Structures are given as C-alpha cells and as structure tokens.
Amino acid sequence: MLPDAGLHSLTDLPGVGPSLRECLARLGMTVLQDLWFHLPLRYEDRTRLVPIADLIVGDAAQVEGVIDAVERGFRGRPQLRVAISDGSQATLVLRFFHFNGAQAQQLKTGARLRCYGDVRHGQHGLEMVHPQYQRLTGDDPTAVEETLTPVYPTTEGLGQKRIGTLIQLALQRLPDDEQLELIPRELRAGLRLASLRKALLFVHRPPPDADVTQLLAGVHPAQQRLAFEELLSHHLSLKQLRNAVRRHAAPALCGSGVLRSRLLHALPYALTAAQARVGAEIDTDLQTAQPMLRLVQGDVGSGKTIVAALAALAAVEAGHQAALMAPTELLAEQHLRTLRGWLDPLGIEVVWLAGKVQGRARKAALEAVAGGAGVVVGTHALMQEGVVFRALGLAIIDEQHRFGVHQRLALRDKGREGERCPHQLVLTATPIPRTLAMTAYADLDVSVIDELPPGRTPVTTVVVSNARRAEMIARIRAACLEGRQAYWVCTLIEETELLQAQAAEVTHVELSAVLPELKIGLVHGRLKPKEKSAIMDAFKAGEIAVLVATTVIEVGVDVPNASVMVIENAERLGLAQLHQLRGRVGRGSVASSCALLYQPPLSQLAKARLNVMRETNDGFRIAEKDLELRGPGEMLGTRQTGRLEFRIADIQRDAALLPSVQRVGEALLDGYPELAERIVVRWIGASARYAGA
Numbered sequence: 191m192l193p194d195a196g197l198h199s200l201t202d203l204p205g206v207g208p209s210l211r212e213c214l215a216r217l218g219m220t221v222l223q224d225l226w227f228h229l230p231l232r233y234e235d236r237t238r239l240v241p242i243a244d245l246i247v248g249d250a251a252q253v254e255g256v257i258d259a260v261e262r263g264f265r266g267r268p269q270l271r272v273a274i275s276d277g278s279q280a281t282l283v284l285r286f287f288h289f290n291g292a293q294a295q296q297l298k299t300g301a302r303l304r305c306y307g308d309v310r311h312g313q314h315g316l317e318m319v320h321p322q323y324q325r326l327t328g329d330d331p332t333a334v335e336e337t338l339t340p341v342y343p344t345t346e347g348l349g350q351k352r353i354g355t356l357i358q359l360a361l362q363r364l365p366d367d368e369q370l371e372l373i374p375r376e377l378r379a380g381l382r383l384a385s386l387r388k389a390l391l392f393v394h395r396p397p398p399d400a401d402v403t404q405l406l407a408g409v410h411p412a413q414q415r416l417a418f419e420e421l422l423s424h425h426l427s428l429k430q431l432r433n434a435v436r437r438h439a440a441p442a443l444c445g446s447g448v449l450r451s452r453l454l455h456a457l458p459y460a461l462t463a464a465q466a467r468v469g470a471e472i473d474t475d476l477q478t479a480q481p482m483l484r485l486v487q488g489d490v491g492s493g494k495t496i497v498a499a500l501a502a503l504a505a506v507e508a509g510h511q512a513a514l515m516a517p518t519e520l521l522a523e524q525h526l527r528t529l530r531g532w533l534d535p536l537g538i539e540v541v542w543l544a545g546k547v548q549g550r551a552r553k554a555a556l557e558a559v560a561g562g563a564g565v566v567v568g569t570h571a572l573m574q575e576g577v578v579f580r581a582l583g584l585a586i587i588d589e590q591h592r593f594g595v596h597q598r599l600a601l602r603d604k605g606r607e608g609e610r611c612p613h614q615l616v617l618t619a620t621p622i623p624r625t626l627a628m629t630a631y632a633d634l635d636v637s638v639i640d641e642l643p644p645g646r647t648p649v650t651t652v653v654v655s656n657a658r659r660a661e662m663i664a665r666i667r668a669a670c671l672e673g674r675q676a677y678w679v680c681t682l683i684e685e686t687e688l689l690q691a692q693a694a695e696v697t698h699v700e701l702s703a704v705l706p707e708l709k710i711g712l713v714h715g716r717l718k719p720k721e722k723s724a725i726m727d728a729f730k731a732g733e734i735a736v737l738v739a740t741t742v743i744e745v746g747v748d749v750p751n752a753s754v755m756v757i758e759n760a761e762r763l764g765l766a767q768l769h770q771l772r773g774r775v776g777r778g779s780v781a782s783s784c785a786l787l788y789q790p791p792l793s794q795l796a797k798a799r800l801n802v803m804r805e806t807n808d809g810f811r812i813a814e815k816d817l818e819l820r821g822p823g824e825m826l827g828t829r830q831t832g833r834l835e836f837r838i839a840d841i842q843r844d845a846a847l848l849p850s851v852q853r854v855g856e857a858l859l860d861g862y863p864e865l866a867e868r869i870v871v872r873w874i875g876a877s878a879r880y881a882g883a
C-alpha cells in the first residue's frame with residue numbers, strides 16, 4: 191500500500207511555524223488530512239445584493255446602501271445605530287455595541303456600505319446587529335463574490351482568513367482519488383458516490399456555477415459523499431467501541447429482588463406493561479457477566495426514573511453501587527429528591543455529588559462513595575478526579591443526548607477494576623426513528639417504553655400569534671386563581687446564555703407588572719445553583735404561581751400541579767425541543783394546555799411544523815413528521831439528536847444514507863479492518879479515539 195499522504199505532517203506547509211502549529215494542534219490538527227477534512231460549517235452567500243425591501247427576517251443577506259442617519263446612544267450601554275437605504279423604499283438599521291473611534295468616524299452620513307449579516311426585527315423595522323461591513327469608495331460598482339464563501343470552525347488565534355488559506359495550501363497536496371479513497375471499490379458499487387477528491391475540492395471551493403440552494407441545504411452530491419463517509423466513520427467507531435466493551439467482564443448482578451419488591455409495594459401505582467418489560471430486559475442484562483450497554487428510549491413522562499431506580503436496586507441487592515448522572519444540576523437534583531424519597535425508607539444511602547458540593551460536604555460525599563454508599567446521584571462531577579467508588583456495578587446516564595460517548599465512558603471507567611467494568615444504562619426521551627437509532631446508538635442495545643402511565647390527560651396545544659399575548663396572560667391568571675401553576679418559557683435560538691437570561695428577565699418584569707396578584711418566579715442558566723434550586727423548590731411547593739424560565743427547564747422538571755405552559759418564539763425551536771418543553775405539563779390529572787406563541791408572519795413550513803405539535807402528543811410521531819417536513823430546502827436543521835458532533839453530516843437530513851452506511855460498515859469490519867481503522871482516524875482523529883474501551 192502507498193504511504194498515506196494524508197498522514198503527512200502539516201508542518202512543511204509554507205508559513206506554518208511553531209506557534210501556528212501549536213494553535214492547529216489545539217484544534218486537533220497535526221497532519222495534512224486534518225486540514226482537508228476541516229470542512230466548512232456553512233456558507234455565506236455574497237454572490238448577490240439583496241434589496242433592503244426584499245430582506246427576510248431570519249435570513250442572512252448581503253446588502254448595499256448609503257448611510258442616511260447615524261445615532262450614538264447609551265441605552266444601558268454605548269451603541270451606534272446606522273440607518274442605510276438603497277432606493278428600494280426601505281431602511282435597514284445597523285446596530286453596533288462594540289465599536290472604536292475610527293469606526294465611528296468611518297460611519298458617516300452619505301458613506302456607501304456593503305454589509306453582510308443576519309436580518310432581524312428591531313425596534314424600528316429591520317436591523318442587523320454587528321454586520322460585517324465594508325466601506326465602498328469611488329463610483330465604480332464593486333464586484334460581488336463569484337462563489338459562496340465557506341465559513342470554517344475557528345479557534346482563538348486562528349481566524350477565518352488564516353484557516354481558509356491554510357486549507358487551500360493543503361488542498362494543493364491532495365493526492366489522486368485512488369490514494370485518497372478508503373472505501374474499497376466493490377463496496378462502493380451501486381452507491382453512486384461522487385469522487386472523494388472532487389467532493390473535497392468542491393466543498394472548500396464551490397465553483398461559480400454551483401447550485402447555491404443545494405449547497406446551502408447540505409444536499410449537494412459532493413456534500414453527501416462526505417456525509418456518507420463521516421456517518422460511516424462514526425458507525426465504525428461505535429461498533430469498534432461496542433466490540434471492545436463486550437470483551438470485558440462485568441459483575442453478574444443477581445440480586446434477591448427483596449428491595450425491588452419493597453419499592454414496588456410502596457409505590458402509589460403499578461408499573462405499566464412497557465415499564466415492566468423494559469425492566470425485565472435490563473434485569474437479564476445485569477445478571478450476565480458481560481457489561482450491559484442498554485439505551486432506554488421513552489417519551490417524556492413515560493416513567494423512566496422508576497425503571498432506573500429498580501435497576502439501581504438490583505445492583506445494591508447484589509452488593510454493588512449504582513451511580514446516576516444527569517446533564518444539568520436542576521435535573522440531577524430532581525432525581526436526588528425522587529430517589530431519596532424512594533430509597534430512604536429502604537435504608538439505602540443516596541449520596542449527592544455535583545459541582546457545587548464543595549469543601550467539607552464534598553469530602554464527606556467522597557468518603558461515602560468510597561465507603562460503599564448504595565446509590566450516588568450527580569452531574570458530570572461524578573466523573574471528576576478523586577471520585578472513587580468501592581464497587582460500582584451500574585452506571586446510569588439520564589438524557590443521553592446531552593452527553594457524548596466520552597463522558598459515558600469516563601463514568602464507566604470510574605468503576606473499572608482491571609478487566610471488569612460496570613453495566614451501563616442510558617435513558618433518553620429523544621425519540622429517534624429506528625434507522626437513526628441504529629447509527630446514532632450503534633454501540634447500544636435499545637429498549638423502548640412505548641406506553642404512558644394511565645390517567646394522563648393529553649395536553650391541548652394551541653398555536654397563537656404574539657399579538658394575542660394578552661389573552662394568554664389572562665388564561666394564566668385564570669388557571670392560577672384556580673390553584674394551578676404555569677410556566678412561561680422564553681427562548682432564543684443560538685443566542686448566548688446571557689441574552690437568554692436577559693429575555694427572561696424582561697418577560698419576568700412584564701408579567702410581574704400585569705399579574706400583580708400572582709407570585710412570579712424566574713429561573714435561568716445564569717443564576718447561582720443555590721438560587722436556582724431555591725426557586726425550583728418554591729415552585730414545586732406551590733409558593734410561586736408562574737415560573738418564567740429559559741430552556742433550562744427543558745429536561746426532567748416534574749411539577750404535576752403546573753398545567754399551563756406558554757412558549758415564546760416557538761417557531762424558532764426544533765420540534766423535538768418543543769416536545770420536551772411541553773412534556774413539563776400534562777403530568778397531573780387536570781387537563782393541561784400549551785400555547786405556542788409565534789412572531790408573525792409565519793412561513794408555510796413553520797406553520798406546518800407548529801401544526802404537528804397541535805395535532806399530536808406522541809414523541810415518535812413528532813420526530814417522524816419532523817423528518818418528513820424537513821425537505822432539502824429546510825434550513826432550520828438544528829441537530830436535534832445532538833449526541834454526535836458532525837462536521838458535515840446531519841443524521842436527520844441524511845437519514846436516507848444510513849442503510850448503506852450500516853451495510854458498508856459491516857462489510858468493512860468483516861473484510862477490511864485496516865481500512866475501517868483509517869476511516870475512523872481520518873474523521874474522528876487519532877487523539878479522540880475511545881482509548882481503552
């Protein structure tokens with residue numbers, strides 16, 4: 191075999207000195223192929239100028255115009271507002287919060303600017319916040335770009351321009367297809383995969399005649415070629431991981447069942463048939479001397495917690511410990527409370543270990559864990575150094591999509607003794623269709639809780655324009671005066687936690703003013719953990735009537751008396767996320783309602799998506815509909831399954847590729863393990879491998 195050109199060090203590219211090398215290494219880039227496969231995150235379309243009158247809120251666009259007015263103001267913080275117009279009967283406001291004197295000098299009435307940025311609603315019509323801009327001088331029209339501009343992932347010290355140049359240099363050393371291709375010809379037969387070399391050149395340097403719509407949507411054949419191989423690499427690495435784990439031994443946990451039956455008797459309800467079935471599947475795994483790797487998928491409210499608690503008891507009965515890890519402190523604390531409620535009466539110690547547990551409390555917790563306390567609940571603090579279990583038999587991870595494979599392995603490693611490792615149980619409410627599950631969770635066996643506990647009244651969902659906000663507030667008043675409670679969820683997509691928190695603060699002030707008779711609480715990600723839990727406790731205890739919240743309440747929060755929810759800007763969220771949020775209501779026996787507030791005008795597609803929420807409460811149906819509706823043109827494609835970080839693939843958009851990915855994956859592992867390995871190294875990197883699996 192020829193030496194792998196892709197593994198050639200990138201240090202002999204012109205201009206790569208020691209400091210740049212270090213910078214690249216921080217991004218995990220050490221060899222040529224790391225640059226070839228450093229793919230654009232997205233593209234900016236600077237190939238045309240959009241008349242201001244035609245701008246669409248939510249889209250990014252390039253415009254050109256003359257400055258009509260400039261205003262410097264201090265509304266809390268210094269800002270510069272620049273109004274431009276282009277003769278299309280409309281004005282666009284450019285707004286800057288960070289600017290220097292030279293910039294302020296440049297932005298003068300009469301100056302001609304070309305800008306690129308996201309269009310949004312401002313106080314006075316459309317605006318762009320911090321657009322990229324260029325001042326045009328002279329009378330000649332400046333040419334627009336001929337091709338789409340790739341936007342790369344960057345890092346401190348390595349800007350967009352620099353990385354783009356480096357990649358172009360690296361591409362000059364791209365070998366021919368024969369050397370580059372790692373999928374054997376016979377396996378490619380019938381797949382109609384584009385040439386890998388051409389695909390790379392295309393995505394890094396889209397030619398002027400490239401189909402812009404296709405490219406922006408990620409469905410161009412060149413992109414699909416790369417997505418195929420990326421999905422394949424993940425599939426292979428998960429399969430390798432699974433095989434490696436299977437080679438280890440695990441303690442066979444054959445408990446007597448005494449504790450479990452005591453808990454079951456103490457519950458005010460009986461398990462649903464689905465819960466019992468999944469429980470039995472877990473039990474069979476636990477009794478085997480091989481590590482369990484099982485994913486329990488169950489819709490929001492299907493009752494995964496009790497299933498997890500029973501599994502934990504099985505471990506305790508067999509003289510082992512169980513750990514339960516949740517992605518947020520809020521959720522972990524809920525679990526702590528629930529588990530203590532169930533396990534204290536059985537005399538089983540439940541230890542709490544989160545980031546905020548410090549000093550003496552932490553020391554005591556660590557001692558309890560090392561001393562063999564039955565159950566430990568916490569956040570990723572469970573995986574930190576210094577946490578030593580006496581005999582971890584079962585690691586449970588809730589809401590898997592918030593964690594990566596690595597974190598899961600790290601927790602498992604806590605319980606490793608030589609060749610023995612604990613069983614693993616992963617809980618998720620993310621409803622993903624089966625083909626997706628087979629790739630996204632290729633390393634896990636899957637159990638599904640496909641039934642909700644009886645007596646739930648389905649949540650009635652309405653889709654309402656923000657213009658009817660006052661009506662929604664009146665509804666909340668009425669519900670709360672009847673003793674119910676409500677959530678008001680403020681959302682901003684892809685904004686910082688700070689902006690989210692500010693939006694929630696504003697709404698909190700607004701609601702407090704119009705609902706003086708009710709106690710209104712506020713919870714967001716920027717509060718101190720102590721403040722957060724104090725507010726959650728008060729809400730749970732019914733002392734707070736309305737909880738204004740950011741999406742921090744998305745997972746796990748369980749307050750059955752809360753029966754009304756309003757979600758602002760619902761059109762900007764993914765359906766899976768809306769479903770998660772809505773799952774916070776409808777937990778008690780009273781009829782619950784959820785209002786999805788949107789900012790008009792609503793596109794046809796957005797309307798169709800929100801209607802799905804109105805029509806069904808079934809998470810699996812919602813996931814499937816979502817998949818159906820996201821045609822290639824759909825740009826909203828947030829990566830809802832979110833468990834895997836992809837460079838170019840989108841597991842939902844590219845779902846059609848998955849059956850071939852699985853087929854080729856099996857064949858590679860069977861017949862060409864070395865090539866399989868090289869594909870994994872190429873995409874996932876040597877450093878990030880699941881070492882020691």
Ligand code: ADP
Nearest residue numbers: 459460461462489490491492493494495496643
């Ligand atoms: P999720 O699957 O979303 O984690 P939880 O475990 O939080 O769901 O359960 C949701 C609610 O349903 C809890 O209040 C729980 O006590 C209740 N519950 C769970 N199982 C049953 C059951 N079999 N019958 C009645 N209520 C149940």
Ligand code: MG
Nearest residue numbers: 494495588746
């Ligand atoms: Mg849960």
